[in-house]
Amino acid sequence: QSALTQPASVSGSPGQSITISCTGTSSDVGSYNLVSWYQLHPGKAPKLMIYEGSKRPSGVSNRFSGSKSGNTASLTISGLQAEDEADYFCCSYAGSSPYVFGTGTKVTVL
Amino acid sequence: QVTLKESGPVLVKPTETLTLTCTVSGFSLSNAKMGVSWIRQPPGKALEWLAHIFSNDEKSYSTSLKSRLTISKDTSKSQVVLTMTNMDPVDTATYYCAAAPARAYYFDYWGQGTLVTVSS
Numbered sequence: 001q002s003a004l005t006q007p008a009s010v011s012g013s014p015g016q017s018i019t020i021s022c023t024g025t026s027s028d029v030g031s032y033n034l035v036s037w038y039q040l041h042p043g044k045a046p047k048l049m050i051y052e053g054s055k056r057p058s059g060v061s062n063r064f065s066g067s068k069s070g071n072t073a074s075l076t077i078s079g080l081q082a083e084d085e086a087d088y089f090c091c092s093y094a095g096s097s098p099y100v101f102g103t104g105t106k107v108t109v110l
Numbered sequence: 111q112v113t114l115k116e117s118g119p120v121l122v123k124p125t126e127t128l129t130l131t132c133t134v135s136g137f138s139l140s141n142a143k144m145g146v147s148w149i150r151q152p153p154g155k156a157l158e159w160l161a162h163i164f165s166n167d168e169k170s171y172s173t174s175l176k177s178r179l180t181i182s183k184d185t186s187k188s189q190v191v192l193t194m195t196n197m198d199p200v201d202t203a204t205y206y207c208a209a210a211p212a213r214a215y216y217f218d219y220w221g222q223g224t225l226v227t228v229s230s
Contacts, residue, residue, distance in 0.1 A: 001173065003156050036216035038157075044222060045114075046206065051216035089157050093215040097173040099147070099159035 001094055004029065004102035011108040017078040020105045022090035023071060028100050030071040034093035037066060037075045040104075041086045049088070050075060077107070085109045112136035114146075114207050114221035121227050122197050128226060132190040132207030139185045141165055143212050146190045148181065150203040151223075158203075163190060165212065199228045 005023040012018040022035065029035060037050040048057050050066035053073065063078045073092070077084055090102035118130035130148070137144050147162040161181040162170045171179050180193045190207060204225045208217035 032215075034215045038217070038220075045220040046208070046217075047220070048216060048218050051214070051218070057218060091157070091159075091216070098162070098170060098215065099149075101149075101157040101159065103156045 001028075001097045001100045004090055004092060004100055006088075006090060006102040006105045008103070009106045009108065011110055012077075012080045013110045014080055014082065016080050017076060018080060018107065020075045020077075020088055020090075020107070022073040022075070022092075022102045024073075024092055024094075024100070025071055028092040028094040029068065029073050031095075032093045033068065035066065035068060035073040036091045037064075038089045038091065039086045040089065046089075080109055082109050112209060112219045114209060114219055116205060116207050116221045116224040118205070118224055118226065120225065121229065123230050124198055124228060126197050128192075128194045128197050128201070130192045130194075130205055130207075130224065130226070132192075132221060134188050134190070134207075134209065137209070139165065139183050139188060139190065145210050145212060146183070147208050147210060147217060148190075148192045149206045149208055149217070150201075151206070152200070152203040155203075157206075160194075161192060162210070197228045202226065202228045 033053045038046045040046045054066040094100045142165045145164040148160040163181045178195045183190045204223040206223040209219040
């Protein structure tokens with residue numbers, strides 16, 4: 001199972017919106033509405049930001065939203081804040097080898 | 111409050127077997143509502159899912175690493191153990207354990223991870 005494709009880096013100024021794409025195949029992203037997104041800060045436990053494509057866990061800011069079109073899922077961060085600077089990974093259910101992660105995106109707040 | 115904490119050796123030699131322990135609190139490993147996975151991240155690279163154990167002791171493994179992995183749990187100690195045989199320098203990574211709700215395909219709680227270096 002190949003990793004899902006994400007842009008290596010995305011940047012934006014405070015207050016702006018950015019979108020991170022996560023491209024898979026018809027065997028993973030395209031077949032299931034089971035994409036989740038994780039935020040990784042160095043030295044800290046990864047944090048679930050979005051699950052099942054577009055659902056936000058309790059406590060996650062509504063500035064984070066998820067969507068999907070075909071084989072590509074997206075995470076949008078609106079009203080970008082300094083604390084959003086981190087690495088972000090998508091993950092999709094993929095059937096028999098159940099989880100495939102994305103290549104990761106470094107978000108920089110300019 | 112659900113927490114997970116990974117423990118194990120910082121350094122292993124090539125060909126050795128790695129044993130990692132994930133100690134959980136805030137839920138029971140016999141609770142049908144949660145399962146635990148191991149996931150790793152080599153330095154500067156993507157996350158990679160390794161293995162999962164369900165509350166009923168059913169197990170699932172990465173297809174590419176299945177021959178080297180064993181996941182198990184000790185409910186009385188609230189621990190999930192991962193063993194990986196025949197370690198190689200390419201296995202150098204931060205290893206995480208993460209909890210997933212039953213019948214769901216996402217990880218809502220993670221440990222902070224433990225860095226394992228494979229070197230002679």
